[in-house]
Amino acid sequence: MIDIKLLRENPETFYTSMKKRFQDASIIDRFIEIDAKWRENTKEVNSLRNKRNTISLQISSMVKSGGNTQELKDQVKDINLKLEIIEKENNEIDNERIRIVNMIPNIIEDTVPVNKGDENNKFIRGNGIAKVKKEDIKEYLNATEGTGKYVEIAETVSHVDTMEKFNLADLERATKISGARFYFTKNRLLKLELALINYGIDFLSERGFTVMEPPPMISGDVVWKATDQATFDDAIYRIDGENLCLISTSEHPIAAMLMNETLDPKELPLKIGGFSPCYRKEAGAHGKDTKGIFRVHYFKKIEQFIFCRPEDSWDFMEELAGNTELILQNLGIPYRVVNTCSGELGNLAAKKYDIEGWFPNQGKFRELASISNDLDYQARSLNIKYRTPDGNAVIHTLNGTAIPTERMMVAILENFTDGDEIHIPEVLIPYTGFDTIYAEN
């Protein structure tokens, strides 16, 4: 959540930010209106409680000296009646106040392009030599602002056909027992998946990240503090009859693990590499990417997460992006980095980079990773602070994908097959134990 004090002092900042996101900013006016009323009531509640406490103390000493306390007791009862009325009203006001505050998004950073639609994300840089079909060359050059290197290829194969031909997955039987967007992974594809995971864990360990697998379920109120309404509604599965949700990313349990803690500044920055299953309803994606394992209800992912001091978070955002880019370079997947435009930014993020891999058969760049700086927004909801000489301050949190396992397998299948063989990226060979997948495997 945002800083309420800052909202009071500086509502224009939030107004501007919401306008940039093409959201209705009138809730800010409503907040200011009811916040004033809430403060007024709070003052009165406090002064009535003060009276009650004072009289209560009088009763206490009178009881000890044996005096008659009935009149004072009646006075307190009277105060309690008044309090009940004001407190009830004020609780209702406070509920609305907090509901509004939770709807106000993070303050957008200055370099974020103000626009709607993913097609208006701003190209930052690209890398790699892409395999591009003739009809996709225009699209490719357009997406890289003319800077992209490529080789023209005549034919591509979809990852679905490749998996079928090489006996790497069973999608139909998964659909039979679990419904759409599920899959059985088979044979060398399973080895490839485990190799990607192991490679990613080593990569982050070597760079100062503490690697961990978090609980795959967390309680509903914790999810709520770690994310926003849109994610909650579109992505999160709830366990029937329990106050538990399946995580949609390891970001949430990792962010929440320090909930309600005050850290020693010496502990910062804290760099966490999270590996976990991810469960997503994909409620807002009906009809999109329905074939194969590109968009599924269950996948695995290695995530980067950083808790840091406020002054360091923008540098760490570049570091996170750099890590993900290096992984893609090492794997040999051509990619581009875009600065996500204001209209497509989630409420938590002040700025977000999407890192998109080139998928030759789809003929376009698709999201493989996203790197966000949430500033103090997520940490304030989770109440994570650190000690400073001037008192406790809210820390900053950042998150970024390192390896989205299933999607990365699709990228590898599309980029490294010639139809007869699939070539394993060199950095993965020590982990897979083989360098090629053949149709007969």
Next chain:
RNA sequence: GCCGGGGUGGCUCAGUGGUACAGCGCCAGACUUGAGAUCUGGUUCCCUUUGUGGAUCGGGAGUUCGAAUCUCUCCCCCGGCGCCA
């Protein structure tokens, strides 16, 4: 799931109806050439920050003039039993 013991500031813990103890740690100041020791103050949140203000003892509800303390309920931790990869 059952039985028992617990949950109090960053940490360890006292507190069985009347203003939340103490120690440790940490921060600042004093003393010191410096460090240590010592001393003083501070070290949860809220109210447009000062007021002998309010809230806060795992969460919520109740009894009472007044609840860390009594009642109900939920959550979590430790030990034992049961079950079990």
